[in-house]
Amino acid sequence: MKTDQHIILKTENLTIGYASKKVETVVASNINMALQKGQLIGLVGANGIGKSTLLRTLTNVQAKLSGTVYLNEKSLDAYTSSDLAKTMSLVLTEKIASKNLTVFELVALGRQPYTNWVGNLSETDLEVINRAIIQTNIEALKDKKCFELSDGQLQKAMIARALAQDTDLIILDEPTTHLDMYHKAYILKLLQKLVKETDKTILFSSHEIDLAIQLCDTMVVMTNNSVITDTPNHLIEQGIFETLFPKDLIAFDNKLGSFRVKK
Amino acid sequence: MNTKFTYAFISLIAVLIVCFFANISLGSVSIPLHAIVDSLLGSSDHESWQYIIQNYRLPKAFTAILVGSGLGISGLLMQTLFRNPLAGPYVLGISSGASLGVALIILGAGIFGGVFATLLISKWSIIIAASLGSFLVLSAVLLVSSKVRDTMAILIIGLMFGSITAAVVSVLSYFSSAEQLQQYIFWGFGSLGNLSWYELAIFFSVYIVGLILTIFSIKALNSLLLGENYAKSLGLNLKKSRLIIILATSLLAGTITAFAGPIAFIGLAIPHITRQVFTTSNHKILLPAVFLFGAIIMLICDSIAQLPTSDYTLPINAITSLIGAPVVIWLLVRKRKMLF
Structure with missing residues (x-):
């Protein structure tokens, strides 16, 4: 059997969304990803794509609709609240x-x-x-x-x-909102430094795609159809960032590693 | 870090002791200080003075301490739980529930009429009715709160229950005689002075249970300062902690209302005064500080209410409001926003 010792967080056929008594609103389904220990991981995607819902589900703030989340090879449901608080x-x-x-x-x-x-x-x-x-x-x-x-x-x-x-894992939901350009870079750089100094894994969601490309070890890209996990370089090569947004206004520049407004 | 608070605590305890003795030495009958000490020790040769001190002023001073500290603590609990600086022990409908119980007994007694009515309106029946009333309203709030996830919704539900009970009281008042209304209004004035040692013992036992529950909630209260989601991420069992905190509040505020009537503003104002002086939100410091401030201010209010050397006693509820309301206004004007 394949060991997942280097994997800290893994999802299997995870479906996220909101459930009330009558209707289930699915935000994203069939999410399969595996995040490696000791990395800085950025989660990016357009507004409303479900980044926050995903993070809320991974952190047990919100209930999942189906599938499994494994934290350190143990199902998230099997954690007591105090064990989870230590992880x-x-x-x-x-x-x-x-x-x-x-x-x-x-x-x-x-x-x-x-x-x-x-x-x-x-x-x-x-x-x-x-x-x-x-x-x-x-x-x-x-x-x-x-x-x-x-x-x-x-x-x-x-x-x-x-x-x-x-804890082994720190999850941050949009840590750079409301900050100026300098402080956005400062906070993300700080996260990168902490990963190197402490062997902790840090997962954050952000709209700062160009900063994330420069600083992250791995990026998780959420689009309408899929959730892709890879290194920033591979993601650029495969043209994944092109698919993030509608193409009428901005385009991704592979050389610069950032988005440009179309003229 | 805690040393800077040590002096504050020592001085507060000293002030509490002074206020306690001042409170028992003031009253309609003036008793010299040495006679008070003698009476407390039971060695006074002046029998009526000894009786006044031991059976009237001493239980009243103890009641003031329990009422002031208990209301202050329940106010602190509610403000932290609801993350709302204007929350007090009464937002959950505790006071209105008690009022409803008492109104049903006093104003509803006319329906039964005659001998039965006079039997019904004893002091114990009022205490029991007030306890039952606040307990019923609180159980309803607790029941709803176990279904509702949002704490703010519980706050509004408590206020709604308050409105419903207030409306029932109005309807009852409309059909009541002037005599019954007067009796009901007198209960509403609040009173610290009517408790026997036996009643005080019962009061104290319930108070202690509420206090112990509060002490065991200190850690939960501190994590709630971050908000509910953060508290949960720190391993807090939110539902359980919320239940314990609401239960502690209802025990404290419920018995106080039952034994001393609905006493206004202390629960709201004391935690704010304490935060101004101690400039911390750590409940390990705030809890004993609120206890001391509540006890001191209630003793002072009571000393003023009994209008020393005169035969009149003002309603305690009026005095606490006269002191409490300006404090709240002053805080809002000075700070613009209330920190908690």
């Missing part, structure tokens, strides 16, 4: 409820799966928290309140919180 951490698009927390307190909340019933931090916890703060370059912000931070700074703090959760 996968999230950075979501939704705002955190209380911005009265300091950055340190925010990052420290990442340790919840490991702390005792009242949430006291051990020596190890403090070590992990401080390492996460250093790795994301937010030492100077440690004692600031979240409402004092810019969007870019808050995003770094949220990434630090996910790091402190110390």
Whole structure:
């Protein structure tokens, strides 16, 4: 039997969408993908194609319609909520409820799966928290309140919180929205650095296709008919990015590795 | 990190002790301080003073502490659970449920008439009716909340139940006599002073259960500061935690309303005052701080309400609103947005 030891996340005939009592709305079906450990993986696709739905399904925020998701060779359904919290951490698009927390307190909340019933931090916890703060370059912000931070700074703090959760896999849903061009590149570069430094696997969705092509080890491209997983170079060679959008306005330039507005 | 709060806690405990003694030394009968200490120790030679202190002022001071801290804590729980700085213990319809129970007893008594009516309107029947009323409304809210995923929907459902019970109370009032209405309105004023030691013991036992449930929810409350999806991703069992938090609130606020009447604003205002002073959202700090602030402010409100040296006692509910409402307005004007 083929071993999947180097695979962290795998889907088998996964169908995603929304189910109510009467109707099932299928967003995407027959998704088969296998993501390798220790890589930076970018998920791209047009608006409304189902990137968020896919991420929400992979992270158990939303129920799948059919198929199986394997995380570290174990079905996602077989995880208890506390085991899952030790294997996968999230950075979501939704705002955190209380911005009265300091950055340190925010990052420290990442340790919840490991702390005792009242949430006291051990020596190890403090070590992990401080390492996460250093790795994301937010030492100077440690004692600031979240409402004092810019969007870019808050995003770094949220990434630090996910790091402190110390999971094999970190999933980020559009971590670069609302950021300026510099900070978009900064955050994605930071993710690349973290993958190299920590052997964690990071999966993120983004609309920054050109940045993702430059930084990712693997990309997952969602189109109307298929979900394709490959290295950015192979995807360019196969002309996959051409199929992402309607062809009337923009075209993919293979040499530049980015989209151009048609003249 | 916690050392900066140590001084704040020590001073708050000191203020609480001062307020406690001030509260029992003030009243319609003036009793000198040394006599109060003697009475507390049971060695006073002035029998009526000793009686006043031991059977009237002391239980009242303890009631004030339980009521203030309990309402503050349930307000804190609701504000975090609903991620809404304007939530208080009453948004779930606890107060309206209790009001409905009491209204049915007092205003509905006319229907039964005669001897049965006077039998019905004893203090215990009002306590039981208030507890049953708030319990019923809360069970309804809990039942609905187990089916509804969105916490905000629970908030609105609680408010709707409140409107329904308020409407039933209005209908009952319309058909009631002036005497019955007066009695109902007097219950609505709230009162800290009518509890015997025996009643206080029952009150305290339920309060402790609510408090223990709250203490076991500290970790869940802190993770809820991130929002429900993040809390879940941290391994929190959302449904279970939500149930425990709502249960704790209903035990605390429900018994308080049953024993002391519907007391306004404390539940809403205390958590905000505490957050201003302690500038943290960590519930490990907030919970004891809210306890102390709630107890202190309730003791002060009660001391004002009994109008020292006069024979009058103002309704406690009016005093808490007079203090609570300006605090909330001040917070909104000063901060523009409420942090929680």
